[in-house]
Amino acid sequence: MALRTLQVAPGFMRFMPKEYQDLVENGPFGRQVKLSDVGTFKEILEEHPMCEGCAMAFFIRLALMGLPNPEHTIMVGTAGCGRMALSQAAIPFVYGNYCDTNGVATGLKRGLAIRFPEQDKDVVVMAGDGGIADIGFSQVMHSWFRKEKFTTVMLDNEVYGNTGGQESGMTCRGTMVKMAPRGKQFDKIDMLGLARTAGVAYIARLTPANPSRVVSTIRKAVLVARKIGPSYVQVYTSCNIEYSIPADKVLDDARQVEKERYGYLEIVSEEAGAYLESVAAEGGEGR
Amino acid sequence: MDGAGNQRVVTPEYMFFEAPRTRSYITGSEAANEAVRRANVDIAIAYPITPQSETMQQVGELYGEGYLKDYYRAEDEVGAFSAISGASRTGVRCLTASSGPGLMRGLEVIASWPGHRLPLVFLIMCRAINAPLSIQPDNLELGYMLLTGNIVLHAENQQDFFDYTLAGFVISEKCEVTLPVAVAVDGFFVTHARGWVEMPSAELKLPGRDGYSEAVPMIDNENPPIRIARDAPIQKSNFISYQMHAAWQQEVHAAQERARPWVARYLDELIEVTNPEAETMIVASGSAVSQSREALRRAEEMGTKLGLIKIKSLRPFPREELRQACRNAKHIIVPEFNCAGWLNREVRATLYGCADLHIADGPRVFGGITMPTEMILEWACPGKQGR
Ligand SMILES: Cc1ncc(C[n+]2csc(CCOP(=O)(O)OP(=O)(O)O)c2C)c(N)n1
Numbered sequence: 001m002a003l004r005t006l007q008v009a010p011g012f013m014r015f016m017p018k019e020y021q022d023l024v025e026n027g028p029f030g031r032q033v034k035l036s037d038v039g040t041f042k043e044i045l046e047e048h049p050m051c052e053g054c055a056m057a058f059f060i061r062l063a064l065m066g067l068p069n070p071e072h073t074i075m076v077g078t079a080g081c082g083r084m085a086l087s088q089a090a091i092p093f094v095y096g097n098y099c100d101t102n103g104v105a106t107g108l109k110r111g112l113a114i115r116f117p118e119q120d121k122d123v124v125v126m127a128g129d130g131g132i133a134d135i136g137f138s139q140v141m142h143s144w145f146r147k148e149k150f151t152t153v154m155l156d157n158e159v160y161g162n163t164g165g166q167e168s169g170m171t172c173r174g175t176m177v178k179m180a181p182r183g184k185q186f187d188k189i190d191m192l193g194l195a196r197t198a199g200v201a202y203i204a205r206l207t208p209a210n211p212s213r214v215v216s217t218i219r220k221a222v223l224v225a226r227k228i229g230p231s232y233v234q235v236y237t238s239c240n241i242e243y244s245i246p247a248d249k250v251l252d253d254a255r256q257v258e259k260e261r262y263g264y265l266e267i268v269s270e271e272a273g274a275y276l277e278s279v280a281a282e283g284g285e286g287r
Numbered sequence: 288m289d290g291a292g293n294q295r296v297v298t299p300e301y302m303f304f305e306a307p308r309t310r311s312y313i314t315g316s317e318a319a320n321e322a323v324r325r326a327n328v329d330i331a332i333a334y335p336i337t338p339q340s341e342t343m344q345q346v347g348e349l350y351g352e353g354y355l356k357d358y359y360r361a362e363d364e365v366g367a368f369s370a371i372s373g374a375s376r377t378g379v380r381c382l383t384a385s386s387g388p389g390l391m392r393g394l395e396v397i398a399s400w401p402g403h404r405l406p407l408v409f410l411i412m413c414r415a416i417n418a419p420l421s422i423q424p425d426n427l428e429l430g431y432m433l434l435t436g437n438i439v440l441h442a443e444n445q446q447d448f449f450d451y452t453l454a455g456f457v458i459s460e461k462c463e464v465t466l467p468v469a470v471a472v473d474g475f476f477v478t479h480a481r482g483w484v485e486m487p488s489a490e491l492k493l494p495g496r497d498g499y500s501e502a503v504p505m506i507d508n509e510n511p512p513i514r515i516a517r518d519a520p521i522q523k524s525n526f527i528s529y530q531m532h533a534a535w536q537q538e539v540h541a542a543q544e545r546a547r548p549w550v551a552r553y554l555d556e557l558i559e560v561t562n563p564e565a566e567t568m569i570v571a572s573g574s575a576v577s578q579s580r581e582a583l584r585r586a587e588e589m590g591t592k593l594g595l596i597k598i599k600s601l602r603p604f605p606r607e608e609l610r611q612a613c614r615n616a617k618h619i620i621v622p623e624f625n626c627a628g629w630l631n632r633e634v635r636a637t638l639y640g641c642a643d644l645h646i647a648d649g650p651r652v653f654g655g656i657t658m659p660t661e662m663i664l665e666w667a668c669p670g671k672q673g674r
């Protein structure tokens with residue numbers, strides 16, 4: 001089982017980097033960690049090269065705590081800011097071409113199902129709004145239509161952060177960003193509505209303003225994808241660089257945006273709801 | 288149905304060299320499908336396009352009969368090639384296929400497979416690209432494939448398409464190779480025409496993929512060390528990233544080189560030479576080889592001996608073999624089914640400075656036109672054909 005692969009042969013442990021020893025001894029693998037445990041365990045993501053105060057980096061750190069079984073999870077990312085942190089995390093990370101996340105995740109999930117019919121292997125896509133709603137749109141939608149059992153998380157900073165601030169389909173109408181010299185001419189794409197139309201089993205919209213909710217939402221999304229069907233989490237992760245938000249005001253902005261237009265929303269299919277309830281009754285995994 | 292359950296696993300050596308074979312009169316598409324039946328494939332993903340669809344819909348039937356564990360029609364070629372890359376990362380045996388425009392649509396993904404070190408077989412049933420839209424056989428797309436780092440084999444006929452496809456899986460998954468193998472064939476001329484194919488019993492299959500013995504670990508969370516993702520993030524502009532990207536590409540090309548002995552073993556060398564002593568040599572790949580064989584026969588009737596070098600493997604390219612085979616030649620022609628003459632360029636680059644000979648810039652047909660034997664003869668024996 002995968003946990004064993006983390007372990008180091010006894011004689012070699014002392015030659016391993018301190019950080020690795022720490023992961024083996026104090027990592028979140030094979031046990032449930034809670035947000036309130038922060039500081040007592042070695043996190044899956046610590047150092048990363050994202051901008052100071054970046055809400056996306058903060059969200060990713062929280063989301064990784066929400067994974068029910070990180071030792072059996074594979075993350076899929078793509079071009080965009082998020083992969084800079086994801087590629088530093090203590091979890092296998094696949095980074096292919098810009099647009100391919102949901103195709104790659106489909107293949108991963110199906111391949112793993114062939115090789116490990118008895119062991120749940122979770123696949124989680126985490127990509128920017130451009131990666132999900134623009135260039136990757138077709139693969140995202142079709143993975144939902146096909147009811148592929150993995151989680152898609154949109155890191156929605158409402159702009160192309162990594163390429164220097166161009167308009168994305170998720171930018172709000174009227175916003176002046178690069179390549180939208182007269183302000184964006186059309187509405188933010190309704191990916192939540194599209195997810196519902198496509199029959200996604202668990203859909204959530206949130207901001208990182210409430211950290212414990214991030215942890216529990218991701219946990220629910222991954223559990224539903226494991227047993228019921230596709231899940232989609234859309235999170236507002238402001239780009240403080242492109243939207244000129246001072247680093248120490250990032251969470252104030254998140255609270256403000258949550259209040260105005262990005263309120264917490266869950267759309268749960270009947271089957272997914274029943275499943276989450278059964279998990280919660282069994283021992284709180286679905287909390 | 289459990290088709291695969293009724294098959295017996297045999298070694299590649301037994302399958303390729305020892306198992307008794309019987310002859311069937313089948314199309315190229317069917318030949319590829321029969322190879323897949325015996326290849327112990329886990330998953331096939333593709334998007335339909337003429338002339339590829341024949342094979343991939345038959346593979347769907349194989350799935351229905353239990354020969355494959357998973358199969359689906361993707362949303363498009365980018366989706367198909369991305370998904371097959373995900374599946375390959377998990378260590379299962381993978382198949383996809385396309386033709387002309389589909390290949391061009393998915394080229395970004397195809398060109399990323401080798402760098403990610405993904406064993407899989409990619410069947411290419413060649414078809415015209417460019418405008419106006421056409422479904423006809425023209426293999427210009429292979430010119431693009433040559434730069435991608437994929438292994439590229441070019442089948443002449445139905446028999447080759449069977450043999451190369453089956454061998455492709457084994458070559459692709461060799462530890463020192465760990466690369467995708469593209470098996471190309473000219474559309475319609477081979478895919479939709481019948482020919483005799485000798486095949487081992489359908490009750491035999493290759494051993495399954497053993498991801499633990501490949502060059503790069505599978506992504507399955509069972510392989511230590513968990514910390515290292517195999518897809519390197521090197522998008523920083525610094526010397527480490529330049530170095531890494533350079534080393535990565537060098538390694539892909541080195542792996543192509545290391546595939547040589549395996550291609551030679553399973554395809555019976557990278558080239559096949561007929562009449563090695565001839566002064567005029569025809570160098571060809573794919574179905575142009577068959578046309579050239581006919582030209583050899585006709586020339587012989589007229590009292591002229593022409594030579595023929597069949598190129599089986601485009602990547603790795605048989606450089607040394609070609610130089611050796613051309614050492615007595617004075618005149619070389621390169622018949623091709625595309626307007627760019629990609630094989631001609633390969634031949635020129637390989638023979639440059641090696642021999643005192645003339646390499647004609649053709650003959651070529653394109654857009655789906657067949658190549659008349661007369662045309663090859665005109666180029667090969669200019670005087671005799673009034674040219
Ligand atoms: C095929 C392709 N087209 C374009 C790009 C350039 N590119 C890289 S990241 C990016 C935008 C990223 O924006 P988003 O997905 O919203 O993520 P963010 O950086 O904002 O997190 C673009 C256009 C690319 N890498 N590949």
Ligand code: SF4
Pocket residue numbers: 050051053054055056057081157161162238239240241242
């Ligand atoms: S550019 Fe924006 S989204 Fe990207 S790391 Fe910086 S703050 Fe975060």
